[in-house]
Amino acid sequence: MKTLTLATALLAFGTGAALAQDVVRMGTEGAYPPYNFINDNGEIDGFERELGDELCARAELTCEWVTNDWDSIIPNLVSGNYDTIIAGMSITPERDEVIDFTQPYTQPDPSSVVGMTPDLDLASAVIAAQTGTIQAGYVAEIGATLVEFASPDETVAAVRNGEVDAVIADKAFLEPIVTEDADLMYVGDDILLGGGIGMGIRESDAELKETFNAAIQSMKDDGTLNELIAKWLPESAPF
Missing domain, CATH: 3.40.190.10 (Periplasmic binding protein-like II)
Incomplete structure (x- = not known):
């Protein structure tokens, strides 16, 4: 039918x-x-x-x-x-x-913030996001310093090399990365955007x-x- x-x-x-x-x-x-x-x-x-x-x-x-x-x-x-x-x-x-x-x-899928320390103050942090994403817009809204990258892999690399304090992206993308890398952890609660x-x-x-x-x-x-x-x-x- x-x-x-x-x-x-x-x-x-x-x-x-x-x-x-x-x-x-x-x-x-x-x-x-x-x-x-x-x-x-x-x-x-x-x-x-x-x-x-x-x-x-x-x-x-x-x-x-x-x-x-x-x-x-x-x-x-x-x-x-x-x-x-x-x-x-x-x-x-x-x-x-x-x-x-x-x-x-x-x-609407949850977004997450991932960094190297769990007690990061997001409002004063430097946060990476992929260019043109709703997550990039969110970083601008909360007053944090936004650093944009062309690809999602670059945003994670920027956290690992100390260029930024954290990355924000869809949790579905970040979850396996956090699972495999003991140095990375979630910061705060999930965020619903879009x-x-x-x-x-x-x-x-x-x-x-x-x-x-x-x-x-x-x-x-x-x-x-x-x-x-x-x-x-x-x-x-x-x-």
Whole structure:
């Protein structure tokens, strides 16, 4: 019954991308595990690769994956270098002014601060964050000194080499790093930022947006999205 509902919805939307082009290009960063990363075989892997492949299958779309640096990921979507962003991107009003978003495929995920000492005063600290992230905006809001880096790995390296006092990022990214490095520890409580994570779509691609909305909803309805969240993002709240 749920499959029939999805098929009906996709028929109504006309599967716009499939009619307009042969291949839908799925843009991701490939550097932010467990959301997306390059595995040992040189392939894009992670939560969003598995999710995106399933969404494309349900929508009966032919999709291919491309990577792009985070700091130019929105401009390159707008300029047509790929058709979606599926890269751990939180839905925010500022981003929504430039691109459209599908409905969220995760709830707002917790962010964490990690440093070398647990009693760090965040308001007076020097904190690293990846450029253009909601975490970078949070550091500015609390009045701490923000140091931005192009990649998430650079933010962690800056803590380890003493360039900054702490790093802030999604807890799902930081948790395995803290587990493996005894010198790193959480500072304070988790922080909820943003409005959940969705796929970024050009504002002109309304049919493609609705096609993926229908596929996301079908995964919510039959429980498969929660299964993926439990597998890859166990700290995240299910739908």
